[in-house]
Amino acid sequence: MSSEVRYHVDGDLVPADEATVSVDDRGFRYGDAAFETLRAYGGTIFAWRTHLERLERTCEILSLDHGLSADELRTRVDETLAANDLADAYVRLSISRGVQPGKLTPQPAVDPTVVVYVTPLPRGGLEGEPVWDGPATVETVETRRIPDEAIPAAAKTHNYLNGILARAELGSDSDEALMCDLDGRLTEGATSNLWFVRDGTLHTPSTDGPILPGITRAAVLELAREAGIPVQEGRYEPGDLLEADEAFLTNRTWEVRPITTLDGEPIGGGPVTEQLSRLYDERVEESCYR
Structure with missing residues (x-):
């Protein structure tokens, strides 16, 4: 992993200590956001398509039309892994409804907040080691x-x-x-x-x-x-x-x-x-x- 950890925030790769979202973001205020926990093995996201389908089901349940394509989301994940020189990693992809007026009722127009967070994990597969210390x-x-x-x-x-x-x-x-x-x-x-x-x-x-x-x-x-x-x-x-x-x-x-x-x-x-x-x-x- 590179010495300076970088996350993907709203389309930009930024140093981890500068990776912020607004206090008015609905993901912060209400937990009004969808996410997926992914594993990168050897630079490949395992079961990406299945994760993407579940992410979209969550967004549908939330009535969160984020407007991003599958390719756009995957590009942000891949760019984050590459920026941190990571092949084997924990990856979290989050999409919130973004900043809206301070009301509980969500508005139909969405400017989403999209964050990709990564951290290294051991190699998986037949030569891998568990990430847990024991049963x-x-x-x-x-x-x-x-x-x-x-x-x-x-x-x-x-x-x-x-x-x-x-x-x-x-x-x-x-x-x-x-x-x-x-x-x-x-x-x-x-x-x-x-x-x-x-x-x-x-x-x-x-x-x-x-x-x-x-x-x-x-x-x-x-x-x-x-x-x-x-x-x-x-x-x-x-x-x-x-x-x-x-x-x-x-x-x-x-x-x-x-x-x-x-x-x-x-x-x-x-x-x-x-x-x-x-x-x-x-x-x-x-x-x-x-």
Whole structure:
């Protein structure tokens, strides 16, 4: 990475310490913005098209017509990576509604604020190393996942208060907060999707509930089915997870991360977790490094 970190802000590459947005920006005032967390592997954005489609779905939910083409957005991402001499990186692409009059009601005319932020991450794929220090220590928390009827879970927005409150409950040694819905059924982590294995079958909470349809989640589902691993999406109680043979979390940064304990009870990874982690690495290797 170059000595002077540069971010992309509204079409310009600027030094990180000069990368600012207005205090009147609706993304700052209200969390009125969409974003995607991306991984660059070997200079290639993994699953770019899928991320772009989800970003557009979020903008549609927000009624945010930003007016930028897919090529324009991709160019800003690529320019930011190049300016920082990064091939393997965390990338965050954000689009807010920009500055508007100080009213809660959004205006139809949008001058969007677009920011690309990058930071280095280790190489991925078959020769890569996990970005995490070890398997995840997980706690179930009292904070409930916001129901779809209030805020659609499929919208990936700047408003992360739900996850922040969940993480604020964690003890100092825990890595992730596991949330339930209003009926007490398992949903997901504050920033991750949940998986567990019981009697050889892979289970994950269904997106019929208030669950973000993670892109890593979709990739793992596809890999499991291709490998002939039985998969079930459903509604589960916390006790179902405690009875699991193995369990793990997924998100774009962690990829596949085993759960070592849940509320102090050991679970751990296992052969299915290891197989899916290897298959995921192979997919990244084939897509980005070859």
